[in-house]
Amino acid sequence: MPDSSNKGMETRRAVLGDAHVDRAESAKTDFDAPFQSMITDAAWGQVWSGDHxxxxxxxxxxxxxxxxxxxxxxxxxxxxxxxxxxxxxxxxxxxxxxxxxxxxxxxxxxxxxxxxxxxxxxxxxxx
The missing domain is CATH 1.20.1290.10 (AhpD-like)
Known part of the structure; x- marks a missing residue:
């Protein structure tokens, strides 16, 4: 199975655009980094990247x-x-x-x- 974090970031950028993702990534802190990783993996890497x-x-x-x-x-x-x-x-x-x-x-x-x-x-x- 491909790495859903990498796929998640690819899909996130494809849907939301580089500018939006770059702004969100630059606002990420140590506090919310695990949460951001989780949603990139689960929402973007698994759900939004599905093929159905x-x-x-x-x-x-x-x-x-x-x-x-x-x-x-x-x-x-x-x-x-x-x-x-x-x-x-x-x-x-x-x-x-x-x-x-x-x-x-x-x-x-x-x-x-x-x-x-x-x-x-x-x-x-x-x-």
């Missing part, structure tokens, strides 16, 4: 879960990452429609607000 779902599919599930749980800072980061996973604005909209039905309109409403802001920044247009 595409990165686009993983993006949709991740966005829906983050919005449903109210983890809006991570949600915003993953909206930005969709440009690298092949997810479209329509994909994001459909994921958030599911959030509205299955997790509640307030969560979806806040997520739509964040997604509109991020997508507008990314496209330079008003949504």
């Amino acid at each position: 779902w595409t990165k686009r599919e993983r993006s949709m599930v991740t966005l829906a879960l983050l919005a449903a749980l109210g983890h809006y800072e991570e949600f915003e980061m993953h909206v930005r990452a969709t440009i690298r996973t092949g997810a479209t604005m329509e994909d994001i909209r459909e994921a958030l429609m599911h959030v509205g039905i299955y997790a509640g309109v307030p969560h979806a409403n806040q997520a739509f607000k964040i997604a509109k802001k991020v997508l507008s920044e990314m496209e330079g247009d008003s949504l």
